[in-house]
Amino acid sequence: MEPFAKVGDIIFIDPDDGSVELAPHDLWREDAWVGVTKLVVGDRVVVEIGGRLRLFSNTLAEPLRAGLTVEGTDSDGILGILSEKAIKFLDDSTEDALPERFIVPPNENLSFEDFGGYSDIVTRARELIELPLKYHDALNEIGARPIKGVLFSGPSGTGKTLLARIIANHADAVFYAINGPEVLSKWYGQSEEIIRRIFEDAKKRERAIIFFDEIDSLASQRSDESHEASRRVVGQLLALMDGFSPDTNVMVLGTTNRPQDVDSALRRPGRFDWHVDFPIPTKRDREAILTTSGRKLRLKEDMPHLWVADRTESWTPAELAAIWTEAALLAVSDGRRALLPEDYIGGYERVAKQRMGPRG
Numbered sequence: 001m002e003p004f005a006k007v008g009d010i011i012f013i014d015p016d017d018g019s020v021e022l023a024p025h026d027l028w029r030e031d032a033w034v035g036v037t038k039l040v041v042g043d044r045v046v047v048e049i050g051g052r053l054r055l056f057s058n059t060l061a062e063p064l065r066a067g068l069t070v071e072g073t074d075s076d077g078i079l080g081i082l083s084e085k086a087i088k089f090l091d092d093s094t095e096d097a098l099p100e101r102f103i104v105p106p107n108e109n110l111s112f113e114d115f116g117g118y119s120d121i122v123t124r125a126r127e128l129i130e131l132p133l134k135y136h137d138a139l140n141e142i143g144a145r146p147i148k149g150v151l152f153s154g155p156s157g158t159g160k161t162l163l164a165r166i167i168a169n170h171a172d173a174v175f176y177a178i179n180g181p182e183v184l185s186k187w188y189g190q191s192e193e194i195i196r197r198i199f200e201d202a203k204k205r206e207r208a209i210i211f212f213d214e215i216d217s218l219a220s221q222r223s224d225e226s227h228e229a230s231r232r233v234v235g236q237l238l239a240l241m242d243g244f245s246p247d248t249n250v251m252v253l254g255t256t257n258r259p260q261d262v263d264s265a266l267r268r269p270g271r272f273d274w275h276v277d278f279p280i281p282t283k284r285d286r287e288a289i290l291t292t293s294g295r296k297l298r299l300k301e302d303m304p305h306l307w308v309a310d311r312t313e314s315w316t317p318a319e320l321a322a323i324w325t326e327a328a329l330l331a332v333s334d335g336r337r338a339l340l341p342e343d344y345i346g347g348y349e350r351v352a353k354q355r356m357g358p359r360g
């Protein structure tokens, strides 16, 4: 005999006679669809759903036009507009959704020489990312628990993205770069599928790094609207990371300015359980960052790095690097082709003023 109900079905029990009845399917949950409006005639709308054209009447208060992404159910019709843009359907012919599109080739002009200060952080990050990729088999034989995910956290402008890119150049690994905000907005509703494809592709490589810049934008709960999408993305990421086999030689690297916003499920063991924190630089770090970020510029004399480092307590590396841009502007506006110490000091003063804000 067929079982009366399957797991997930809803049943009613009559309190009077104890009889059991199966709830009609549509009472429970009807699958929502996502489609693109193709044609609007009066209050009738043609919607393309999964490659098929369907006709609905517009029950929304707002007028519709062709080219919107809408959601709905068969019985209620169109329930809302998800995006002002039409989503693309992911099939193999969708060129720009291919995982290869996310691969960043090594950049010969970027090396550890371009990263000033923070020597402990650089050492630790390389140890957590490069070493496991390089000695994957040896670590397996030893029986070490694999490092799957590393999270770079720290205030904006502390060099997280820069260091990730430099490590990618050195790791001799295929590097996939995913920008959190972009993958959510441009690929609304399809982010999970794209992420799944990238992981599939990465697992086939000898070594790979999957880099999620600003991962908090993917894996946080900012608003109700993004909540559902971000929950699905987190679920997808968890499933993919949990699904690594011993042969998988993939490192997942994420950066965030808001570690508190990264979904806690992502930070459990076996996921992003390794952290590298990027603090505000110390005076020694500042001196090194100033020297490093100015090293490719044409300088006429010795530069007063220590003088500047002394006056830039609590500045981020990005702010320190900006001094050189301002200094170069001062030099050229003065008709020079090389920097003088006075340009450097002038650059410092300009950035210092900007930091104070409009009232400073």
Ligand SMILES: Nc1ncnc2c1ncn2[C@@H]1O[C@H](COP(=O)(O)OP(=O)(O)O)[C@@H](O)[C@H]1O
Pocket: 114, 115, 116, 117, 118, 154, 155, 156, 157, 158, 159, 160, 161, 162, 163, 255, 289, 292, 293, 317, 318, 319, 321
């Ligand atoms: N350690 C560093 N040495 C030299 N320049 C740095 C360093 N860290 C950051 N910068 C400069 O600041 C810019 C912004 O850094 P970025 O990596 O984007 O910061 P984050 O990702 O932490 O917000 C870099 O492009 C670089 O010019």
Ligand SMILES: [Mg+2]
Pocket: 160, 161, 162, 213, 214, 255
């Ligand atoms: Mg960044």
